[in-house]
Amino acid sequence: MQTYRVGGAVRDALLGLPVHDNDWVVVGATPEEMILGGYLPVGKDFPVFLHPRTREEYALARTERKTARGYHGFAFHTDPGVTLEEDLARRDLTINAMAQAEDGTLVDPFNGQGDLRAKMLRHVTEAFREDPVRILRVARFAARFPGFSVAPETQALMRAMVADGEVDALVPERVWQELARGLGEQRPSRMFEVLRGCGALAVLLPEVERLWGVPQRADYHPEVDTGVHLMMVLDMAARLQAPLPARFACLTHDLGKGTTPADILPRHLGHEARSVDLLLVLCERLRVPNECRELAEVVAREHGNIHRSEAFDATAVVRLLERCDAFRKPDRFVQVLLACECDARGRLGLEERPYPQRDRLLAALGAARAVSTAAIAEEGQARGLAGQAIGQRIHQARIAAVAAALAH
Numbered sequence: 001m002q003t004y005r006v007g008g009a010v011r012d013a014l015l016g017l018p019v020h021d022n023d024w025v026v027v028g029a030t031p032e033e034m035i036l037g038g039y040l041p042v043g044k045d046f047p048v049f050l051h052p053r054t055r056e057e058y059a060l061a062r063t064e065r066k067t068a069r070g071y072h073g074f075a076f077h078t079d080p081g082v083t084l085e086e087d088l089a090r091r092d093l094t095i096n097a098m099a100q101a102e103d104g105t106l107v108d109p110f111n112g113q114g115d116l117r118a119k120m121l122r123h124v125t126e127a128f129r130e131d132p133v134r135i136l137r138v139a140r141f142a143a144r145f146p147g148f149s150v151a152p153e154t155q156a157l158m159r160a161m162v163a164d165g166e167v168d169a170l171v172p173e174r175v176w177q178e179l180a181r182g183l184g185e186q187r188p189s190r191m192f193e194v195l196r197g198c199g200a201l202a203v204l205l206p207e208v209e210r211l212w213g214v215p216q217r218a219d220y221h222p223e224v225d226t227g228v229h230l231m232m233v234l235d236m237a238a239r240l241q242a243p244l245p246a247r248f249a250c251l252t253h254d255l256g257k258g259t260t261p262a263d264i265l266p267r268h269l270g271h272e273a274r275s276v277d278l279l280l281v282l283c284e285r286l287r288v289p290n291e292c293r294e295l296a297e298v299v300a301r302e303h304g305n306i307h308r309s310e311a312f313d314a315t316a317v318v319r320l321l322e323r324c325d326a327f328r329k330p331d332r333f334v335q336v337l338l339a340c341e342c343d344a345r346g347r348l349g350l351e352e353r354p355y356p357q358r359d360r361l362l363a364a365l366g367a368a369r370a371v372s373t374a375a376i377a378e379e380g381q382a383r384g385l386a387g388q389a390i391g392q393r394i395h396q397a398r399i400a401a402v403a404a405a406l407a408h
């Protein structure tokens with residue numbers, strides 16, 4: 001039996017990037033031999049094992065056969081006669097289909113090195129079709145390696161897969177996983193460009209796809225097109241190193257602009273509430289984790305108010321902080337403000353504009369949090385006040401503290 005390093009680790013080493021996890025392929029072994037060697041099988045039908053010590057993944061060389069639509073429709077064929085080349089042939093991209101033997105020799109039957117040099121994301125063989133998640137993977141790699149383009153024949157293949165309904169059957173968890181990873185990359189807009197280009201975005205995220213072609217007021221949005229704005233916001237989120245929930249909030253904050261009545265365009269009165277409705281449906285469909293959903297909901301609902309908050313007096317600021325649940329969740333509020341900053345700066349020609357709303361609201365929050373709610377509650381109870389009256393006093397004390405802080 002021979003073992004080869006494969007996939008991302010080989011690719012990243014050739015690119016001179018740090019390698020964080022190794023994937024291995026094992027040729028000429030049976031599952032029984034692996035288990036006898038102390039490897040731990042993972043999954044039922046999936047011939048993948050974990051190394052007893054390093055916990056890295058070792059997959060038996062395999063050919064894949066499709067039995068039904070979508071991700072669940074796999075059957076794996078593995079036997080010790082499957083060659084390394086057969087295994088590499090069924091991988092997604094040529095740059096991911098290189099292997100390295102223990103002595104360092106590179107096995108590259110599909111010219112992955114050439115495509116690395118040409119900066120091409122190119123499918124290996126027709127076997128690409130067997131797993132529609134690969135469409136999302138290509139889009140995600142485009143976001144990670146922004147200088148790479150998708151080869152024309154791979155674009156054509158992905159379009160054909162979408163047209164054949166292959167993307168309809170993807171399970172929500174896989175879609176979310178790839179989407180979340182793509183959002184986390186260096187140039188998230190590239191993922192959406194690729195998904196749009198093959199028609200997958202219209203299937204997976206129709207409420208996002210719809211934003212292209214929707215105009216906005218040029219005085220606020222020199223880029224005019226809502227889809228273009230959204231891409232600028234996401235790339236700003238990557239530039240400002242926003243964590244995933246903030247990036248997801250950026251993605252969804254303007255969904256409501258896609259359903260603005262045509263007769264009021266390019267204004268978008270009330271789009272915030274429509275964004276919230278659309279966002280909740282999207283989260284349900286893709287089983288988006290609560291942390292992302294909750295942050296996105298606050299940003300969708302409040303981003304207009306936060307942008308306008310420089311004109312807010314202390315009372316309005318405290319109400320805004322309360323609606324954002326900023327007293328209980330100050331860390332989340334920092335992400336809310338970051339997403340809003342990305343929205344403000346994700347506009348053509350306004351990328352370097354400062355966003356003083358953030359520091360002002362953080363200063364207000366700091367002052368309001370310094371109010372001793374426990375002392376006010378104690379005093380109120382001693383005087384026999386009802387809970388609501390105590391809440392009112394806390395609210396007033398916070399307004400006074402914010403007013404003092406904002407006066408400076």
Ligand SMILES: Nc1ccn([C@@H]2O[C@H](COP(=O)(O)OP(=O)(O)OP(=O)(O)O)[C@@H](O)[C@H]2O)c(=O)n1
Nearest residue numbers: 007008009023090091092093096097131133134
């Ligand atoms: N749907 C998939 C998933 C994985 N692979 C193959 O399995 C390897 C390892 O998969 P994974 O770790 O998911 O991707 P990496 O390419 O290693 O990328 P990352 O850096 O994101 O781990 C890939 O390189 C590719 O050869 C594939 O062909 N099709």
Ligand SMILES: [Mg+2]
Nearest residue numbers: 008009021023
């Ligand atoms: Mg990997």
